[in-house]
Amino acid sequence: MSNTSKFRKLAGFSAFAFAAITAANSVNAANWRYAHEEYEGDVQDVYAYKFKEYVEENSDHTVQVFRFGELGESDDIMEQTQAGILNFVNQSPGFTGSLIPEAQIFFIPYLMPTDMETVITFFRESKAINEMFPELYSEQGLELLKMYPEGEMVVTVDEPVTSPEEFSNKKIRVMTNPLLSETYSAFGATPTPLPWGEVYGALQTNMIQGQENPIFWIESGGLYEVSPNLVFTGHGWFTTAMMANQNFYNGLSDEDKKLVRDAADYAFEEIIVHIDGLADEALEKIQAASDRVTVTRLNDEQIEAFRARAPQVEERFINMTGERGKQLLDQFKADLEAVQGQ
Structure with missing residues (x-):
């Protein structure tokens, strides 16, 4: 066989092999669908796109992200x-609480600290978060x-x-979450469950007199336009x-399971950087956009009046979740104590 014939034959084999590998990759590559609860540029959206970024840079898979309302x-x-x-889905325990009652633990007021460094360390190291919650989900x-x-x-x-x-006689919108309702009842208000899509209009027409959210969401959703008095209660x-x-996750290869977990970890680290200073930035935007906005930061004495009502919410949580909820709460407190003692 001449060298030319050998080259042509080898080239033919190489082209065939390349086509076979490409076909195999296209078969193995998947488009994963991921939905979250927020708008473009909000925290969950940033997390989702960081997850997508990692997956697509480290595999042949693609991730399709769906935002709130889509x-x-x-x-x-x-x-x-x-x-x-x-x-994949990103959902807050406020909504998951009807499915997983123990997830409502995050709505016990004054259980979580408010300084960011302690909060981040807690999420990194907490046994309740990283060992107990995955079993519940x-x-x-x-x-999880x-x-x-x-x-x-x-x-x-x-x-x-x-x-x-x-707060007396004020209807405060809450997510469809029994424990959050208990919190605002304890605070003296009238909790009013509403889906997010109805909140702006309900505030605008005075069907409700208030709501709670992180400040970036108050800014991006324009809630300050119809509910301009911001109160920092320090409750969570x-x-x-x-x-x-x-079933989807269990059906993945070990390689893809690792990819998914690595992507989730990567997005976590990116989101921690993203939220640092985000609240101050959002508040500045709100104050620049409206001269009707007032900002009230409760002092220690004022906070104590609200904090004194937290035990009844904690008791309600235990009544709702039984012994398992009590064990979770005990571990939650132990984890927080360990973090705060560092």
Whole structure:
């Protein structure tokens, strides 16, 4: 066989091999669907796109991200994830609480500290977060990949509030979450569950007189336009969870499971950088956009009046979740004590 013939034959084999490898890769490559609860540029959106970035840079897979409203509200995207229509979902415990009652622990007021450094360390090191919660989510067909904080909760009201008495007769929107309702009942208000899509209009028409959210969400959603009095009560942080449909996750190769977990870890580290200073930036934007906005930061004495009402919420949590909830709460407190003692 001449050298030319050998070269042509080798080239033919190489082209065939390349085509076979390409075909195999295209078969193995997948488009994963991921939905979250927020708008473009918000914390969950940044997290989702960092997750997507890592996956696409380290594999042949692609990730399609759906933002708030594109596939429905929070309950809708959870149902789609459990049904396997979506592969990944980002949902806060405020909505997951009806599915996993123990997830409502984040709505016990004054359980979480408000300084960012302590909060971040807690999420990194907490046994309750990293060992106990995955088991609870697993029971609902969900693979918990990461829990992370988004920002300190801020209440917006129709007038400045500094005491539980001043909350009297005010309807405060809450997520469809029994424990959050208990919190605002304890605070002296009338909790009013509403889906997010109805909140702006309800505030505008005075159907409700207030709501709570992290400050970046108050800014991006324009809530300050119809509820201009911002009250920093110091009662907690907004937390969210990123998870996968468990059947989908269990069906992945070991390599892809590692890819997914590495991507979730990468996005976590990126989001911690992102939220640092985000609240101050959002508040500056709000104050620049409206001269109607007032900012009330409760002092220690005022906070204590609200904190004194927290035990009844804690008791309600234990009544709702039983011995397992009590064990989770005990571990939660032990983890916080360990972090705060460092």
